Amino acid sequence: MMKGAMFLTAKFAAILLVVTAVAAAGRPAAGSEIVEVTSPGGVTAWLKQEEAIPMIAVSAIWRDGGAVSDPEGKAGRANLVSALLDEGAGEMDSQSFQTRLEEHGVRLSFEAGRDTFGMSLQTLTQNAGEAFRLAGLALTSPRFDADAIERMRQQILIRIARDLQNPNAIAGRVFSEVAFGDDPYGRSIDGTQESVTAIARDDLTGFVDNQLAKDRLIVGVVGDISPEDLKPLLDVAFGGLTETAAPAAEDKAELRQPGVRRVVPYDTPQTVFVFGAPGLARDDPDYEAARVMNHILGGGGFSSLLTEEIREKRGLTYGVYSYLRPMDRAALWLGGLSTSNDKAGEALDLLKETIRRFREEGPSDEQIEKAKANINGAFPLSLTSNRAIADLLVALQRYDLGKDYVERRPELINAVTREDVMRVAEDLLNLDRLIVTAVGLPEGLAEKTSETQ
Template sequence: MLYAYRSIAIFLVSTTLIFLGSLPASAVEIQKVVSPGGIEAWLVEEASIPIVSLNVAWRGGASLDPADKAGLAYLASSTMDEGSGEFDSNAFQERLSDLAIQLGFDASKDSFSGSLKTLSENTEEAFRLFGLAISDPRFDQEPVERIRGQILASLNQKLSDPNSLAGRAWFELAFGDHPYSQPSEGTIDSISAITREDLVDFARTRLGKDNMLIGVVGDITAGKLGPLLDETFGKLPDKAEIAAIPQTEPLVEAAIKIIPQDIPQSVVIFGGQGVKREDPDYYTAYVLNYILGGGSFQSRLTEEIREKRGLVYSVYSYLYPMKAAGLQMGGFGTSNASVKEALDLVEAELVRIREEGVTEEELAAAKTYLNGSFPLSLSSNDRISDILVAMQFSDLPIDYLNNRPDLINAVSQEDINRVAQKLLDPDKLIVVVAGKPENLEATGKGAQKN
């Protein structure tokens, strides 16, 4: 079921706010809980509201899908809660609805994830249902074909959606034959080719105890959580049968690819080399990106392209650190007549930061915002449990939230200048445009015919 939560579950979402959002991140006390069977989870106890949130991620996501079965992880994520154990699809969903339990799964390029949210009085049953979904999914024909049909309809719509076309083409251009080039949601042909046996094999081989990361937040104690971890995850295999994704980097030469679309406004995606999460320069790149295009109205790209010239409604950039590659990406939409001018301004800003660096005022403002806004992300049980899993996924220490402000404050102008030389190179910018841009030609590998 594609997150078709009942109205009672929607109400549950609206009542999950806790009070950590008004506190400094250092006020979040994270415990490491190890079950009697050796399963580890990170826990934040919060008893003020009777709700428990669980987030789980398994290392290895859609990029592990066979090329001819791209979208396997995505289809599995969409059908894993459509019946398990003694429950068929209807019975399973009715049980969740009766107890106001939210349960769902998702797949990204590097991970397969699950989430659970429940009233604390239903914690044991909610964890039991989650355990059934991951250890004994039914993948019955009716729900699988129903969900497959929904995904195929969505993929068909995206064939004419400029944002989807540009995003998919960018990764194909940037990564060539590497697994990162294949779409996580698959294609019409690959989704159509996936069998029930593929789904069963996915659940059997890809979800192990050794590649699992767990975060729990809410009205539950460490003593109660430990045994629940064994009951929920104990039936999973000790080791997942997954291969490592080869390390890579995006295309290292400038390229422009144009996807002709008969629309008045083009969609532009640009990007290139970034940093992975474990890179020592990550925090410098993070601050640099805020100044370039990650700071909305405080960013240089917004100032130059929107405020001064009115060419776009929005322009942005962001870091995209993956396990096998690091990216820095961005994008905007603008009239076909303005695409080239806006792209020229992006490149000019890259050059200006490389040559002139950033000002003390820009650096101070970036640090103030990045440190001051972060506690707002700690505003709900499920958001915090998601952060706990992300910390483990990135191999960050359990006291990371205490140290994060110092890591950002340590970034200097000299650091920014050095990293800008490494990352902000217009001669290596990969650009994909979906639309009918005027006075712009495809170049480099983007000019090659598919």
């Protein structure tokens, strides 16, 4: 669980300001000089050395360590662990551990995703030894003190209760339940009030012992550190981990109820929609074509067709969007919008009509060229910090994209043709498979099962 307050010394904060200024001036992002580093203990990381600023960013994930690993009846376990790993480790209780981080200007956080468990570490180069040591303590010797467990449990329960009153959160949760049923993908990462309450200390230690293992670990490092200096530090942080993780599910997760519309009555002035259909895996040869297709249809902000038709021409919503969501055991094309209750039926009809027309007629050559230019132009702007580049290094390894992907990516995007976009649209934009969840008091809208039209 990412925590809002991270400790920063005045010196560290000042250097962060310098980093921001350099990034704004257009500091080059990750290039081809990515080096694979292997520690004496066998821990491997990809390193992008950047000597301009005396800082280091580390991103790490564990495959299959996210919410998918939560035991039956204990949904939210990985998330609770992520909230507790920096709440005391070794001989240091929560306050002592946080003070130690603060004294050395170290930012350390953990986060549970659906498929993966992640760690982020940022430090001044001069404090790298202590930063990696503290990360290693958190990973291998977390205290899981009773008071810390209950404090973080209560914070999560409060968030769960708040989400039960949030139409956007309700729509997302119900979509997952409809799409995946009792599969782990159908559960909330946070869990439920019942499942989080049921998690015991032994469940937390079991997660660390069985999920945070070297064979599932992927590490990316960016900053002012050489390969030789990084090698021993990798063992300091990760060398004490279990060698092999518990077996993970390998079967694919299929959408259980394609074509279903689920309406959740909720007393609010607006209806919130989440919609989606089967998508493409990240390693699918057509993924870049799907990226271009989605940008034109709903991922390009104010330039997208859905925004033009539903917001600009009809004024039915302040925002509508779509995006690709590849996961390890399934892939989705997802989107959302909100509108006044009395316009809900009209908005959904227009959404479906715009999707249908795009699938049948496709985009113009001009729309395709603009989408390519926007996608290629936006990508470097997302890599203006060491943290962002470290995350990219992890993604390159996770999806086996290669060290030269950043250089090849514009060519891959530019190679997409209109025929590619039409082929992908034909596959993904099948309205018979579109799942829709609506939260509010929508007019002109009824539930639909997969058997009804």
